[in-house]
Amino acid sequence: MTEIKLYNTKTRKKEVFSPLDADKVRMYVCGPTVYDRAHIGNARPVVVFDTLYRLLRHVYGADHVTYARNFTDVDDKINAKAAETGRSIRDITDETIGWYLDDMGALGAMEPDEAPRATEYIPEMVAMIEELIEKGHAYAAEGHVLFAVDSWKEHYGKLSGRSVDDMIAGARVEVAPYKRNPMDFVMWKPSKGDQPGWESPWGYGRPGWHIECSAMSRKLFGEKFDIHGGGLDLQFPHHENEIAQSCACCGEDTFAQVWMHNEMLQVEGKKMSKSLGNFFSVRDLLDQGYAGEVIRFVYLSTHYSKPMDWTEKKAKEAEATLRKWRALTDGIEPSMSAASTVVDALADDLNTAGAIAVLHELAGKGDAAGLKASAALLGLLSDDLGGWDAAIETSGDVASLIENLLEARKEARANKDFARADALRDGFAAAGVLVTDTAEGVVWELASDFDASKLEALQ
Ligand code: AMP
Ligand code: ZN
Numbered sequence: 064m065t066e067i068k069l070y071n072t073k074t075r076k077k078e079v080f081s082p083l084d085a086d087k088v089r090m091y092v093c094g095p096t097v098y099d100r101a102h103i104g105n106a107r108p109v110v111v112f113d114t115l116y117r118l119l120r121h122v123y124g125a126d127h128v129t130y131a132r133n134f135t136d137v138d139d140k141i142n143a144k145a146a147e148t149g150r151s152i153r154d155i156t157d158e159t160i161g162w163y164l165d166d167m168g169a170l171g172a173m174e175p176d177e178a179p180r181a182t183e184y185i186p187e188m189v190a191m192i193e194e195l196i197e198k199g200h201a202y203a204a205e206g207h208v209l210f211a212v213d214s215w216k217e218h219y220g221k222l223s224g225r226s227v228d229d230m231i232a233g234a235r236v237e238v239a240p241y242k243r244n245p246m247d248f249v250m251w252k253p254s255k256g257d258q259p260g261w262e263s264p265w266g267y268g269r270p271g272w273h274i275e276c277s278a279m280s281r282k283l284f285g286e287k288f289d290i291h292g293g294g295l296d297l298q299f300p301h302h303e304n305e306i307a308q309s310c311a312c313c314g315e316d317t318f319a320q321v322w323m324h325n326e327m328l329q330v331e332g333k334k335m336s337k338s339l340g341n342f343f344s345v346r347d348l349l350d351q352g353y354a355g356e357v358i359r360f361v362y363l364s365t366h367y368s369k370p371m372d373w374t375e376k377k378a379k380e381a382e383a384t385l386r387k388w389r390a391l392t393d394g395i396e397p398s399m400s401a402a403s404t405v406v407d408a409l410a411d412d413l414n415t416a417g418a419i420a421v422l423h424e425l426a427g428k429g430d431a432a433g434l435k436a437s438a439a440l441l442g443l444l445s446d447d448l449g450g451w452d453a454a455i456e457t458s459g460d461v462a463s464l465i466e467n468l469l470e471a472r473k474e475a476r477a478n479k480d481f482a483r484a485d486a487l488r489d490g491f492a493a494a495g496v497l498v499t500d501t502a503e504g505v506v507w508e509l510a511s512d513f514d515a516s517k518l519e520a521l522q
Contacts, residue, residue, distance in 0.1 A: 065122045067410045069290070070368060072298065072322040073222055077412055080321065082289045088119050088128045089288035091280045091319065093297055094178070096135040096272075097159035098144045100344035101166055103358075103373060104294070104328040104335055110359055110442075111325045111367040111413070112292045113172040117440055118409045121401065131177035131283050133276060134160055137259055137269055145257070152259055156180075166345040169355035170362075171442040177283050181275040185261045188270045188278040191312055192250050200311040203265045204241035206253030212246040215307050218315070219246075222306055222322060223299035248304050250274045273304035280318075281309065291319030295326050325367040331374050354451035356443060357382045363415040363441055385443070388426055389452045392435040392444055405437040415441060461515060465496060468521055469505055487521060494518040 067080040082088045092112045095105055112130070119128045136156040145152045164174065181188075192208050195201035200214045212219050212227055220226050230246055238245050249271040254260030260267045280288060286309070293302065302322065309318040327334075330341040348358055360381040365371040402425060408417035418441055425434040438444035468487055475483040491498050495513035499506050 065406055065410050067118065067122060068412055069321055069323060070412050071320075072324050073319075075224075078321070080289075082123070083287055083320065085123055086127050088123050088290075089284045090116065090119065090128070090130045090290040090292065091276070091284065091288060092130070092132045092175075092291070093276060093293035093301065094132040094134050095159075095163055096138045096140060097156045097163065098138065098141040099159065100346050101163050102335065103330070103343050103345055103348060106167065106170060106345050106358070107328045107362060107367075107371060108292060108294050108325050109167050109172050110170055110362045112323075114363065114409070114415060114441055115290075115292070115323075115413055116173065116175075117442060118406075118413070121406065121440060122410070129177065129284070130175040131179065131280065132175040133279055134163075134178060134180045135272060135275060136160075136180045136182050137275075138272065142258055162346070166349070169349055170345065170359045171355060171445060171448045173442075179279045179283065181270065181279070182259075184275065184279050184282060185270065187282045188250075188274045189261075189263050191278045191281065191308065192274065193264065194312050195250070195308065198311065200307075201250060202243065203251075206266050206268060207241055207249055208251035208265055209242060209247040210250055210304065210307055210311075212244050212248070212307070215311050218310065219307055220303060222303050225299070248273065248300065250308070273301055274308060276301075276305050277308040277312070277318075281313070286313040286317040288319055290321045290323060292323040292325070295324040298322075298324055323367075326370045328362075328371045328373060330372070332372055353378055354382070354385075354448075356385055356448040356451065359442060359448075360385060360419075363443075364419060366416055367413055384423075386452050388422070388434060388438070388444060389449065391426060391429070392431045392438075395431045395435050397432070397436045397439060399432050399436050401437040401440045402433050405440055409440060461509075461518070464518060464522070465491075465507055468518070469498070469507070490517065490521040494521070 068077050069080050070077045090112065092108060095101055112132075116128065116130045134156070136152075141152055141155060144150075144155055148155070168174070192201060195210065196203065196208065199211070201208055201210050216227050220230060227244075227246055250273070251263060251265055251268050251270055253266055253268045258269065260269050280291075291302070291305075306318055310316075329335060330343070333339055333341055335342050345358070349355060357378055361373065361377045362371065364377065364381070402421065404421045405418045408414045408421055411417070418437075422434060422438055422441075422443075425437060435444050442448075468491070472484050472487040475481070475487065488498070491507075494515075494517035495509060496518065497508050
């Protein structure tokens with residue numbers, strides 16, 4: 064069996080991956096808070112962990128891997144959007160989940176086996192909070208329940224490498240009168256008015272964010288599982304708090320064995336931000352004409368542990384490469400398994416850039432079957448993601464056909480062959496090509512009822 068090595072943020076070492084149960088490899092990845100379209104940064108963990116999922120399925124067998132990714136569907140940002148728009152929370156979260164699955168699907172991401180919604184696991188969260196109170200790791204105060212960091216002081220901060228005292232000195236923590244230690248974090252909070260809420264032993268309220276992943280992974284996977292992933296921005300406080308809750312509740316050595324964090328994505332060398340005007344959703348890129356497969360390729364060209372820069376130049380290069388590879392593998396059935404060199408690259412802490420280098424070698428040797436089978440492990444060159452290259456080629460053909468026909472119309476006019484010129488004019492209109500004579504020359508555009516076959520008949 065292929066030996067997989069993964070860098071474990073918890074131990075700060077690259078380690079041989081050894082699942083708790085090779086028949087049931089379990090991976091949990093923190094998913095989106097669903098109130099808006101996913102931005103292109105949010106898609107990075109999706110593509111990274113989708114590729115790891117494919118590798119795990121390849122090595123352990125598709126039926127022996129379970130991938131869970133949650134939807135945070137209770138959050139103040141969702142409440143704010145509901146208040147702003149007058150729409151119901153469920154309406155907003157359902158719509159956003161639909162968008163998310165479509166957009167991530169367009170990037171070739173497989174849907175996880177489990178996609179738990181936080182609001183469907185409230186009893187499990189309440190039960191876990193009660194256990195933590197019983198064990199002396201949490202306390203109720205003014206309708207809130209807080210995790211008592213002091214009860215877990217020697218462990219808290221291990222993942223992110225900070226001590227509680229350093230955190231207090233450096234953090235912008237919310238100081239609240241009901242907190243025993245400023246680092247104590249909320250597991251339950253009171254709800255009023257339009258805020259979503261559930262009855263609980265501490266009154267009507269709603270869960271904090273961190274408890275959701277602790278309670279859902281426990282319900283779906285049990286107290287111990289293999290891999291926990293997410294973006295580096297989640298390492299502290301989200302993952303640190305998940306660990307505190309789960310391990311204080313179930314035992315020091317429980318919860319995720321391997322922690323993996325993808326680095327952040329930026330755009331043209333700058334942090335993405337709405338004020339810089341470089342903030343894109345995945346849907347924006349798709350609408351601008353970038354194929355999902357091209358976006359995926361760009362992501363995989365950088366190792367997940369390195370900051371990744373989205374640039375137009377990279378997208379152009381990715382597109383050129385994929386066009387070549389698609390032409391080479393056109394009509395090829397993936398009849399063989401992935402090249403061992405590609406598997407080995409991915410097994411080395413998900414070295415996707417190295418795997419792509421091997422794909423280039425296979426393409427260079429003209430090994431179409433090997434290329435197609437190996438690319439599948441990276442979620443590339445699949446039939447599902449195809450079509451974009453053909454569509455663009457056809458539109459190139461259409462453009463040259465229109466140009467030729469306009470040239471023919473010009474010649475017909477010059478030769479006083481008005482019957483031919485008029486036939487072409489009427490033919491353009493019937494085919495849905497809008498032709499306008501301007502001072503700068505003839506310009507054309509395609510109407511929504513454009514019909515290529517009518518255009519071809521004009522030749
Ligand atoms: P959120 O909905 O903000 O909780 O984020 C969902 C996922 O996207 C988390 O795993 C984040 O770590 C990840 N993420 C957010 N911004 C970026 C970014 N700029 N680059 C890479 N990952 C990100
Ligand atoms: Zn989480």
